Amino acid sequence: MEDDKTPPPPQPQPELAGEKRKREEDGSPDAATEDAPPSAPSASGEDEASGGITRHPMWKTSLCSYFRRRGAGAEGCSHGESCRYAHTEEELRPRPDGTWDPTSDRAKKLRKVAAEDKEEAEEEEGISYVTAKKKKGMTVGFVTFGSVEQLTNAVQVLRENPSGGKEIKIADANRRSHQKVHAAEGPADNGTATENGSNPATPAGEAYAPEAVASSKKSARDAVTPLAHMPYNDQLEHKKHSMAQILKRLTRNARKACPPAIPLPNWVFKSKEIGGLPCKLEGILESPVVNGYRNKCEFSVGYSLEGKKTVGFMLGNFREGVTAVEEPVNCPNVSEISCKYAQMFQHFLQSSSLPLWSRVDNCGFWRQFTVREGRCPAEVVSQNAESQISEVMLIVQVCSTGVEEAVMKEEFDKLSTALIQGAAICSPPLPLTTIVVQDHKGISNAAPADCPLTPLLVPKGVQLEAEDKTRIHDHISNLKFSISPTAFFQVNTLAAERLYTLAGDWANLNSDTLLFDVVGIEMNESAVSDAHRNALINDIKNCRFVCGKAEDVVGSLLTEYLGPPQQHIAASERNSGINDTSKDEEIINCSENDGENMGSSTEKNDNGETEQPIDTSADLPTCASDEEIKGKSMDRVNKEAGSSSDEHNEAAGEQNCGKASLINDESTDTTPADSLEDGKTCQDGSSIPNNNALAAGACQFKNVVAIVDPPRVGLHPTVIKALRTHPLIRRLVYISCNPDSLVANAIELCTPTSEKQEKNKGNRGWRSMSAAGLARQRTKSMPNSEPFIPKRAMAVDLFPHTSHCEMVMLFER
Numbered sequence: 001m002e003d004d005k006t007p008p009p010p011q012p013q014p015e016l017a018g019e020k021r022k023r024e025e026d027g028s029p030d031a032a033t034e035d036a037p038p039s040a041p042s043a044s045g046e047d048e049a050s051g052g053i054t055r056h057p058m059w060k061t062s063l064c065s066y067f068r069r070r071g072a073g074a075e076g077c078s079h080g081e082s083c084r085y086a087h088t089e090e091e092l093r094p095r096p097d098g099t100w101d102p103t104s105d106r107a108k109k110l111r112k113v114a115a116e117d118k119e120e121a122e123e124e125e126g127i128s129y130v131t132a133k134k135k136k137g138m139t140v141g142f143v144t145f146g147s148v149e150q151l152t153n154a155v156q157v158l159r160e161n162p163s164g165g166k167e168i169k170i171a172d173a174n175r176r177s178h179q180k181v182h183a184a185e186g187p188a189d190n191g192t193a194t195e196n197g198s199n200p201a202t203p204a205g206e207a208y209a210p211e212a213v214a215s216s217k218k219s220a221r222d223a224v225t226p227l228a229h230m231p232y233n234d235q236l237e238h239k240k241h242s243m244a245q246i247l248k249r250l251t252r253n254a255r256k257a258c259p260p261a262i263p264l265p266n267w268v269f270k271s272k273e274i275g276g277l278p279c280k281l282e283g284i285l286e287s288p289v290v291n292g293y294r295n296k297c298e299f300s301v302g303y304s305l306e307g308k309k310t311v312g313f314m315l316g317n318f319r320e321g322v323t324a325v326e327e328p329v330n331c332p333n334v335s336e337i338s339c340k341y342a343q344m345f346q347h348f349l350q351s352s353s354l355p356l357w358s359r360v361d362n363c364g365f366w367r368q369f370t371v372r373e374g375r376c377p378a379e380v381v382s383q384n385a386e387s388q389i390s391e392v393m394l395i396v397q398v399c400s401t402g403v404e405e406a407v408m409k410e411e412f413d414k415l416s417t418a419l420i421q422g423a424a425i426c427s428p429p430l431p432l433t434t435i436v437v438q439d440h441k442g443i444s445n446a447a448p449a450d451c452p453l454t455p456l457l458v459p460k461g462v463q464l465e466a467e468d469k470t471r472i473h474d475h476i477s478n479l480k481f482s483i484s485p486t487a488f489f490q491v492n493t494l495a496a497e498r499l500y501t502l503a504g505d506w507a508n509l510n511s512d513t514l515l516f517d518v519v520g521i522e523m524n525e526s527a528v529s530d531a532h533r534n535a536l537i538n539d540i541k542n543c544r545f546v547c548g549k550a551e552d553v554v555g556s557l558l559t560e561y562l563g564p565p566q567q568h569i570a571a572s573e574r575n576s577g578i579n580d581t582s583k584d585e586e587i588i589n590c591s592e593n594d595g596e597n598m599g600s601s602t603e604k605n606d607n608g609e610t611e612q613p614i615d616t617s618a619d620l621p622t623c624a625s626d627e628e629i630k631g632k633s634m635d636r637v638n639k640e641a642g643s644s645s646d647e648h649n650e651a652a653g654e655q656n657c658g659k660a661s662l663i664n665d666e667s668t669d670t671t672p673a674d675s676l677e678d679g680k681t682c683q684d685g686s687s688i689p690n691n692n693a694l695a696a697g698a699c700q701f702k703n704v705v706a707i708v709d710p711p712r713v714g715l716h717p718t719v720i721k722a723l724r725t726h727p728l729i730r731r732l733v734y735i736s737c738n739p740d741s742l743v744a745n746a747i748e749l750c751t752p753t754s755e756k757q758e759k760n761k762g763n764r765g766w767r768s769m770s771a772a773g774l775a776r777q778r779t780k781s782m783p784n785s786e787p788f789i790p791k792r793a794m795a796v797d798l799f800p801h802t803s804h805c806e807m808v809m810l811f812e813r
C-alpha cells in the first residue's frame with residue numbers, strides 16, 4: 001500500500017535565506033538569475049526584471065516565516081517589501097514547477113480536492129474505506145472499512161487488480177492490546193469448544209470487522225481441534241510427552257530454589273533415575289469417548305471470512321487480531337446436536353433486525369450462543385455419546401442496551417419458535433429442555449455470574465420453582481447433578497468420571513480410613529447452591545459447602561477443623577522435648593546448626609524426610625496481579641481409621657458431589673470475597689460431632705487430605721501457604737487443568753525453605769518473570785515448613801483432539 005501522505009517539501013532555511021538576501025541586496029545577478037524559468041509570472045504582474053533587478057526564481061513562492069507564525073501579516077519582518085518571501089497569501093506565487101507553498105491555503109485546498117478526486121476514483125474502481133494508515137518505512141498499512149460491503153469489495157478489487165502489478169497481501173490486523181479477550185477459557189473452566197476461547201468481534205451494527213480478511217487458521221477445525229489430524233493414540237503419546245517435559249521443570253526449579261544451606265530433597269536426587277521427573281508419571285488415561293464429547297459449547301457470533309453472519313468458532317485469537325468466525329464443521333469434539341442448534345441460530349440471525357455484537361466497538365445485540373447437554377445415566381459407555389444426550393439447555397447471550405423492550409420481545413419470540421420448531425423437525429427430534437437469555441451489558445465477553453437470566457422456554461408439565469426452570473441434569477458414576485446455566489461442570493462427563501475416581505483413589509480412602517467430612521470451598525454462589533441441591537438429590541449428608549474465595553476462607557476453615565498450625569507445632573515441640581522457647585529462638589537454634597544437623601527441633605517423618613519447625617510469622621506473599629489472585633476450589637477430606645471399601649466408593653462419590661457441584665467459570669473472580677457464608681452443614685449424627693467439636697477433636701486425625709481443583713491460574717499464594725504450613729495436612733491431591741500453573745504451585749509446595757525467610761518483596765518485577773521464576777521467588781518468603789514431596793502424577797485426557805490435558809498429582813509429607 002502506498003503512503004497517501006505527501007511528504008512536506010523542504011522549508012526555507014533561515015541562514016540560507018539570509019545569505020541569498022544578502023546576495024540579492026548586493027545586486028549580484030549571477031546567483032539570482034540562475035535557473036530562472038523563462039516565463040514565470042510575478043505575483044504582482046511585474047516583469048521579472050522590473051526595476052532592473054532580476055528576481056530570484058523562487059521570489060515570493062514561499063510564505064515568510066513571520067507570516068506563518070502570526071498568520072495575519074509579517075509585521076516583524078525587517079526586510080519589508082524587499083523580502084523575497086510572500087507576506088500574504090495573495091502575494092504568494094507558484095513555484096517554478098507549478099506547485100504552491102504546501103503550508104499555504106491554496107496548497108491545502110488543492111490537496112483536499114485531490115483527495116476527494118482520489119476517493120471518487122477509488123469508489124469507481126470499487127474501493128472505498130473509512131481510514132487508511134501506513135507508517136513511514138513500514139511495508140504494512142491498516143485500512144478500516146465502514147461496512148461489510150466495503151471490505152468485501154476492497155478485497156475483491158485488490159485481488160483482481162493488484163496495485164501497480166504488485167500483489168498486496170491482505171491479513172488480519174492486531175487489535176489494541178488493552179481490549180481484553182474473553183477469558184482465555186481453559187477447557188476445564190469454561191466449556192468453550194474453541195482452543196483459545198476468544199469471542200467474535202465485529203463493528204457496530206451491520207458493519208464488518210475491517211481486519212477479518214484472513215486468519216492464522218484455515219478452518220474452525222484447525223483452530224479448535226489442532227490435533228484432530230493425528231490418530232488418537234498418537235495424540236495421547238504427544239500429550240504424555242509434553243506433560244513429562246512440563247513436570248521436569250518442577251525438579252529443575254526446586255533444585256535451583258533450594259537454599260544453599262539446606263540439603264536437596266531426596267526426590268530431587270532420585271529424579272536422575274527417572275529422566276529428571278520429580279516423580280513417576282504413571283501414564284495418561286484416555287477419554288472413554290473421543291468424538292462429540294463436549295457437553296458445553298460456547299459458540300461465537302460474528303462474521304465469516306466471506307462476511308456472512310456466522311455462529312461457530314473464531315479462527316484465531318482476538319488478541320492477534322483475528323475475528324473471523326466459521327461454522328463448527330468437522331470439529332470432532334462437538335456433538336451433532338450442538339452443531340444443529342448452532343445452525344438454527346445462525347439461520348435465525350440472517351433475518352434478525354438486531355445487530356451482532358461488536359467487540360471492536362463494544363456495541364450490538366447478539367453476543368454468544370451456548371449449548372449445554374445433559375446425559376442420562378449410562379449403563380455402558382458407548383462411543384456414540386450422542387445417544388445418551390437427554391436434556392439440552394440453550395443460552396443466548398445478548399446486550400440489551402438501547403434496544404426497545406417490544407423489539408426485543410418480538411425477536412425472542414421468533415427465536416424460540418425457530419429453535420423449538422427446528423428441534424422438532426429433526427429426525428430424531430432433538431432434546432430441548434430450556435432456553436435462557438443472559439443479558440450481559442459489560443464489555444468483556446466473560447459475563448459475571450450475576451448477569452440477569454430470563455427463561456424463554458421452560459420444561460413443560462411440572463410445577464417448578466423459578467430457579468428450577470433453567471436447569472439440566474447430568475450423571476457422574478451413580479450420582480445425579482443438577483446444573484444451572486452459569487455453573488461449571490466438567491465438559492467431558494465420562495472422562496471426568498475417570499479423573500475424579502483417580503483423585504479419590506489417590507486421596508487414599510482405604511480400609512483404615514473413614515471419610516467423615518467433605519468441605520467444599522467455591523466462590524460462585526450458584527455453584528454452591530447447586531452443590532447443596534446435588535447433595536440433597538444424592539442423599540449425601542456429610543458435606544459442607546462454603547461460598548467464598550478460597551484465599552479468604554481457607555485459613556479459618558483449617559483452624560476451625562484442625563486447630564491453628566501453631567498449636568500442632570507447639571505440641572510437636574513438646575513431644576520432641578523442646579522447651580517453651582519462642583519461634584525466633586528456634587530459628588536461631590536451627591541456623592546455629594547451619595543446616596548440617598537440624599537438632600531437636602527437626603525430626604524425620606514417615607517418609608524419612610526432615611521435618612522442620614514452622615514459622616508462621618512471616619508476611620504472606622502479596623498478590624502479583626488480579627490474574628495472580630484468582631484462587632481455587634478446595635475440597636478437604638478428613639479420614640480416620642476403620643472404613644470398609646464400600647466407604648471408599650462412597651467417599652469418592654462424595655468428593656464428586658462436592659467437586660462437580662462446586663463449579664463455575666473462572667471468570668467469576670469479581671464475586672465479592674466477603675460473601676463468606678456457610679452452606680448447609682450436614683453431619684452424620686451418630687459418628688460425626690458438630691463442627692466445633694470437630695475442631696477440638698481434629699488432632700486425633702493424623703492424616704488430613706486436601707483435594708484441590710483450581711482454575712487455570714492455579715492456587716492463590718495464600719492458599720498454597722495455608723496448605724503448606726498446616727502440619728496436619730499430610731496428603732494433597734492436586735487436579736489441574738493447566739500443568740504450567742500446577743508446576744509453579746508445586747515449586748512452592750515442595751521446595752525446602754530456609755530457617756530464616758527473606759522478607760517478601762511484594763513480587764517486584766513479576767511481570768517479566770515466568771510462573772516458575774515467580775514461584776521460586778515466593779519460596780524465599782515461605783514460612784519455614786515441611787515441604788511436600790511429589791509422589792505420583794497421571795495425565796487424564798479430557799479434551800481429545802485439542803492440546804489441553806488434565807493432570808492429577810499426589811503430594812505427601
Ligand SMILES: C[S@@+](CC[C@H](N)C(=O)[O-])C[C@H]1O[C@@H](n2cnc3c(N)ncnc32)[C@H](O)[C@@H]1O
Binds near residue numbers: 489548634658709716
Ligand atoms: C476447575 S473448576 C473445578 C470445580 C469443581 N472442582 C469441579 O470439578 O466441578 C474451578 C472452580 O474454582 C472456582 N474458583 C475460581 N476461583 C476461586 C477462588 N478464588 N476461590 C474459590 N473458588 C474459586 C471456579 O468458580 C470453578 O468452579
